[in-house]
Amino acid sequence: MRLRALLENDALGLRLLYGENELDRTVRGVMTTDLKDPSRYLSGGELVLTGLAGLREPADAEVFVRAVTAAGVAAVAAGELDLADLPEDLVQVCARHGLPLFAVSQSVAFATITEHVVRQVSGERAGDLAAVVDRHRRLMTSGPAGGGPDAVLDLLGSDLDLRAWVLSPTGRRIASAGDPLDSERAATLAGEHLAATRAGRRAPHRVAAGGTTYSLFPIRNSGRAAAPGPRDVRETVLSDWLLAVEADAGEWPAARLDLLQGVTQLISVERDRRDAARTVRRRLAQEILELVQAGAAPAEIAARLRVAAPVLLPGFGNAPHWQVVVARVEWTQEPGQTPVDSGPVAQALLEEILVDPAATGADSADRIAVAHGGDEAIALVPLAAAPLPESEDGLSSAALGLHADSLLQAIRGPLSAGLAEDGRLTLGVSASVHSAEGLRGALEEARHARRVAAARPGRVCAAGHHELASHVLLLPFVPDDVRRAFTARLLDPLRDYDRRHRAELIPTLEAFLDSDGSWTRCATRLHLHVNTLRYRVGRIEQLTGRDLSRLEDKLDFFLALRMS
Known part of the structure; x- marks a missing residue:
């Protein structure tokens, strides 16, 4: 707004003492002060309101006006209890520095002027911003x-x-x-x-x-x-x-x-x-999952994975491991209520959940490929291999995978509020697999884990492959693919190691279990020294993360060998 507009508003009680030729100056803000030098609090364009309490000596007017002029203020408005009380030297100093000066009637509060200026300036700036936003809109579209x-x-x-x-x-x-x-x-x-x-x-x-x-x-x-x-x-x-x-x-x-x-x-x-x-990533996921569910040949699925890997993990040279995450959003259906198409809802939500919580920005979901079919959303997540410090044989770990609980830990509260009293979200997370052959088992494993999560109370629940214990796999309703995935996850590291080193870890494991964990009987059966047997068992435990002194782990190995 302009100084002229302030002077023409009778309700503000302003009287011009100097600066008739400067009334087109722009006012961008307002400040009330009695400091002799308020320049540190000024940014330029303000109307400075002062009660003159800080100007006790004639020289103080020079200090004050020089400071506010250097700060680039638009004008000064001084309060007057009586016209005669307004210092004449202030008028002279303002004239010398070319600074417009107003007198404020004693019947008008500074707050009245402040409120008027703020309201007018805010409206002007909003209009200017709207024009800028409109230009920005045209650029973006x-x-x-x-x-x-x-x-x-x-x-x-x-x-x-x-x-x-x-x-x-x-x-x-x-x-x-x-x-x-x-x-x-x-x-x-x-x-x-x-x-x-x-x-x-x-x-x-x-x-x-x-x-x-x-x-x-x-x-x-x-x-x-x-x-x-x-x-x-x-x-x-x-x-x-x-x-x-x-x-x-x-x-x-x-x-x-x-x-x-x-x-x-x-x-x-x-x-x-x-x-x-995201369309390309969604289409890739849809095509791969359709091949998996249709029982396509592993070579055909592997070809699709090779196409997807550089899109989802740019610059990653080696073949990644893969994990499957399944999500379902379900709503309580009231009589006469139109059903909600939950597939797209679950898809959008799963894309959000799988973003690294430490990441920021709207483009931080580039690694996520999510498809949906019916009420179910399925994510195909690539995992870059994370090598461990090398052992004497150069062993490296499998990919670091997603954990079901950690996915929802930080976001369970907001999602529960959105689901309210009539919605539920359940998630299932598979183990990581390193080849096309394992994807079908990973998909069924994630689906079965989601059913485990659905059996729990709460609006937001998740379960992972680690919660599919061996005794659960004996139940008749567990899909064969889930059993096969369990077997492969436990025994594949040993088979791979045997292929590379001819270490005979699988035969050693079978003999150890058949000997009821007896070191002497097993060593005799295999014609090995006990120390050699201990080395092999130690390597089995290192590769699988299991402990063969525990009954639960012995049982898992026993079942895996019988189902393989």
Whole structure:
């Protein structure tokens, strides 16, 4: 706004003492002070309101005016109890430095002027920001991204002094401007947003967390929003992003609320663009899983895996290991209620869950390939091999895999809020496999683990391959592929080692179990020295992570050998 507009507003009680030719100066803010030198608190363009308490000597006026002029303020407005009380030397000094000076009527409070300036300047800046956002929208929709969500949030911070973050439904930080939001606070905001959405409360949702008020705006997936017909909140609540703003939107004028709604739409367009980039990964997963379920030849599946590996793990030279994760979202169905298509919901949610929690940004899910069929989502996760320190034979570990409990540990709270009282999420995680032959068993293993999770209480449950104990595998309803996966996971390291070193670990294990763990009888049977037998058994335990002095591990080996 201009100084001229302030002078023409009779309600502000301003009278110009100097600067008639400077009334087109722009006012960008307001500050009230009685300091003789307030320059450290000024950034330029302010209207400085002063009660003159700090100007006790004639020389003080020179110090004050020189300081505020150097800081680039727009003008000074001095309060007057009586016209005669306003120092004449202040008027002269302002004239000498070319600084406009106003007198403020004693009937007008500084707060009245401050409120008017802030309201007007904020409206002007919001209008300017809206124009910038509109330009940014055109850039992002007409070609490569013009900076992404971070650039939009930077505009909010620089032009409206608003700190803001874009969060996923689990609280993962996707974009931000300024200081990061700690993970616990982000998860709290995400949970509050999901709970408010499920309760049908109108956005923006205002939440107090850690003594600070935040306003939460949903960021809809515009692709789904454009679909014809009404949209069930359960179809989107677990996948929509949110914009968290450190401010109380309940005090905002309609123009600012409209501006923030425009910002969410702009970020939604960017999200759709990034979702489209997942199409290739989803198609790869769908093709591989269809081959696995159709019983295709391992060579055909292996060929597809070789295509998928460089897409999901760019720059990784060796063939990765693979893990399968199965997810299902189920809703309680009320009479007359339209069923929810849970497959896409589970797919979007599984893509979010599998992002490394330490990662930030909307492009941090590039390694994830998730397909869905019916109400089930299936993820194919590549794992880069992580070598252990080399032993004397150069042994290396299998890939470091995902653990069922750790996947949900940090996000169980927000997801439970989104599922409310009528939804459930269950996950199953397979062991890692290193070849196409093992994928079918891994898929069935993940599905069976999910059924184990579904038998537990709670809104969000997961189970992994390590929870499929040997006695469970004896039950008649356990699929043969799960049994075979269990056998391969336990014995394949020994078979591989035997092929490389001709160490006869498998025959040694069979003889040891047949001898009831007797070192002497087993050594005699194999025509070995007891120390050689102890070395072989030690190598078996090292390769499998089992302990042959434990009954449970002996039983697992016994069953694996019988089922192989």
